[in-house]
Amino acid sequence: MEAIKTIGLTKKYKDLIAVDNLNLEVGHGELFSLLGINGAGKTTTIKMLSCLIKSTSGDAFIEGNSIIKDGLKVKGIIGVSPQETAVAPNLSVKENLEFICEIHGFSKEKKAEKIEELSKQLGLENILHKKAGKLSGGLQRRLSIAMALISEPSVLFLDEPTLGLDVIARSELWDIINGLKGRTTVILTTHYMEEAESLSDRIGIMKNGKLLAVGTAQELIKMTASKSFEDAFISIVKGEKK
């Protein structure tokens, strides 16, 4: 059984088809990137898979649980780090993490253990008592990812995790995301070519709600006879126009 399987997943808004008949399978521990220009349907896909919005038709299964029928079960096994940094600003880093543990029903011991583990893993140990709202953009993004990871999700959704970060903060976050490979299934949306190429096991390229191509960066380069991954991406996205 795949970690994620979508069958004809579609989302329509009046005249606009945001996601069009998406059929996709993602394996356990795989880091899968959804790449596309703005409005390609990446965020809408993540929102459907994380039960934030309902699909117009089709279904998707997270660890075998339908996003339509078993929404609450799905919510119990996923973690989401939204595009905008979503932290409680007047709570400290530790309190933000504690809060997420509590809404997932963790015991006191497990809560302490997870906070220690996650703060080490994401380099938050020295700022545990700082207010989240006072942190830099990069640190807030790290906290946001820690909040998504602390519930031990089987599947983690990272929506544009490095958007607006400087080069150093981005590089540090890449290291963290790389460290998740093999342990957690990660779905990452991005429109940075180098991010998708560097981090992903496989990449899905989307445009106008359609999944145009799926493969490793090398496979996509080969498929389009391009010199670089960026050229491959351009070729795939432009090719659909023809």
Added chain:
Amino acid sequence: MKTLAFSKRCAKEILRDPLNVFFGLGFPLVLLFLLSAIQANIPVKLFEIERLAPGIAVFGLSFMTLFSATLVSKDRESSFLQRLYTAPLKPANFILGYMLPLLPIAIGQSAFCFLAAIFLGLPVTVNIIFAFFMIIPVAVFYVALGLLCGSVLNVKQVGGICGALLTNLSAWLSGVWFDLELVGGAFKKAADFLPFLHAVELERAAINGNFSEIFPHIVFVSGYAVLVAACSVILFLKQMKNQ
């Protein structure tokens, strides 16, 4: 447990904002002391402590609407709610989580107000306890109104509507600052129709031990509290669905 965790977080967010503490606690007390000082120099029946203290206690609660509306709209705008909608929480966890922490804050605020009033000469009687009980439906009304506004307005709109408009309406139409009979006409009719005047009269009746005068004010206030709470739940669920 999940509701409690969410309530705890909401309480911390509200109480750690110094502006909230000033407007929620400091501002009503400043008004109470100021108007009592005026009353000491130029006695006016309206500002006698037995009439003034219940009015200020109710007026102070209008800030609860501002607090809860600001918190909900900020959570919506910052994607924090979006994150929580992907967690295994049910709608009741959110609604109760937002409303529950504000009720003790509201009651605590009223307690401070009555304590200050005792210092200014309010007789210590068992009626103060009754006034506490009577403040609960008023607090529910204001807190629910905050959830309602926070579900439909953005942070900027909340500032204008709950921060400026509601606090002014709540003041003008409550009969705390001036005798509404002197204005009369449509203004008085509007005041009679809305819950603000009834909330103040309910508290005045309770604190003065005039229990027969509690009616019909308690019916008006409780009716508004139930109606606004029901509307706030519907609108919160609607925005939750729209996410």
